[in-house]
Amino acid sequence: MTSPVGLHRVLEPGGVLPQAAWRLDTRPEIAPNEVRIRVERLNLDAASFRQLSVKHGGDGDAIRAEVLDIIATRGKMQNPVTGSGGMLIGTVEEAGRRSPLGLKAGERVATLVSLTLTPLVVTDGLAGWDGRSEQVPCAGWAILFARSVAAVLPGDLDPQLSLAVLDVCGAPALASRVVSRYVAERAVEGEARPVTVAVVGGAGKSGSLALAAARRAGAGRTVGVVPVVAEREALVAAGLADAVVLADARDPVALSTAVTSALGVPADVTVVCVDVPGCEHGAVLATADGGTVIFFSMATSFAAAALGAEGLAADVTMLVGNGYVPGHAELALGLLRGEPGVRGLFEARLAAD
């Protein structure tokens, strides 16, 4: 039996998992527990696209050339600077008879595991992409392992919309789980104090979903932190947070002051959803003793978070945002369907892309 986590596809260095590998085997022939996808579109991770865009000064041709080079060299799309990838959309071309994913040929799916570990071949030179958006039309193939995660795209939603939601569906799922735990603990203790939640980057994709998820999970008061006036207006209009404040998340004093003023107290749960470095200290400082910070940005520095909390003598639990939580796809798509504010933000973002 071939490895459920794809060890047999690792070319170099040996013995590591596909995500850590420098180069993957992209051959189209599948093992009995694999699935081959005919790719339609890649959705690059926001941090990765931003790095490429800044590096090449927004020159779409240069960005496209680098993405093609990365994929050709490594057999996967993994930005060597940010370490991040993204996800893809496509159609099941062949499902091995022992694949546990339950997919059938012809189904349209989104992969919910990162491109950083997905064998990928591009056959059209990304000719349909101008290099100026995270959404990359693409012809080629990709391979899923037994222990991958893929969601069949719902028929009632625009596939691009579904893809944008599924790309970040771990954030609302984990926010929901953590907030629910605080709500339950407070109920057990007969504690009437509402659970407070701050989402840094609340107008973004993962941020708006996290806000909606926190409220559904029973958060009593929520604040969305945004960096610019346009995002403030958009998030206020969406009605997803009890308060919306402007602050530079890289400025610890400004961030913690903004959050504490808006909530009346520090946050029980702070969710960091902005793809800029240097938000760790502000997030810790904005969080109550006994609270939790969920880091969902790939720009998070492990050392800055660990040493920052220690240096502030802050008794906070800090979570590495895990993109996989069981039921995450259904939860996020449910929020998109049930929360017009979420849907509006996503549609506006797609229209602007």
Added chain:
Amino acid sequence: MTSPVGLHRVLEPGGVLPQAAWRLDTRPEIAPNEVRIRVERLNLDAASFRQLSVKHGGDGDAIRAEVLDIIATRGKMQNPVTGSGGMLIGTVEEAGRRSPLGLKAGERVATLVSLTLTPLVVTDGLAGWDGRSEQVPCAGWAILFARSVAAVLPGDLDPQLSLAVLDVCGAPALASRVVSRYVAERAVEGEARPVTVAVVGGAGKSGSLALAAARRAGAGRTVGVVPVVAEREALVAAGLADAVVLADARDPVALSTAVTSALGVPADVTVVCVDVPGCEHGAVLATADGGTVIFFSMATSFAAAALGAEGLAADVTMLVGNGYVPGHAELALGLLRGEPGVRGLFEARLAAD
């Protein structure tokens, strides 16, 4: 009132907390809420010392020169490559009348906040240090803020021994908290299955304390993972784990196989205490669904952890090891006093330094 977190000591860049600052103000005059310590000894963070040692090929003079240069340039000891620092031991020289730390002049203390945020001046050129050990005899001064943490050194223990324990006292405290929660949850559910714990780097300082703490917190079966035979023998002799196994923590398949074989099942709680990069995937793979990984190594990559768990479709909670947990100093010193195995490992390590 001057800032409790030391903002007034940040010289550049403005608006960041001391840990993120490039350079701190080291003036010896203290504000009413500060404390000045006469420094006796620095204890460099293991990852930092290793990086310096490897960089300079073990040349003690070159290592000393670089440490002196870092401290003189930055006004604090923060390794620019690893981002980490260490801690110090000294005597309270002057305590501001508004300092909440409860320290008195003449008391011998260890600082429990990182050197990366502690204003520090060295006045003896580190003349007493050969550059070949993490323990650095040192004359000079350091400043503590209102929201710092310092422990008065216990009279019954060798100060070097106390310092070595206090340096890593966050690890056993957090391991204890997490294991206790699993034990309590299982009791509530009437679930007889023992809580299983794996400590990667179990023979090291934080690792041996974490093993002892996990057992005291009610872990039913524990395994210590070590990289070499000498450590295996030392940890077996210490009697701190139910099983001791040899494995390369950077090899995900080897690590997870070793842990699962030793415990009979994957670990409910995996604690990573080894200062080498690339242990994230193995730790995730060694942990049961619904389990928790505590990353206590400064060599941890946030992106590798986040993407690794997602790529493995692993429903694990991943914690950034916070060096501050209330009561951490007392808990760790209590383990040192009460567990001869812990004390033996620490004394052997100090003797070898």
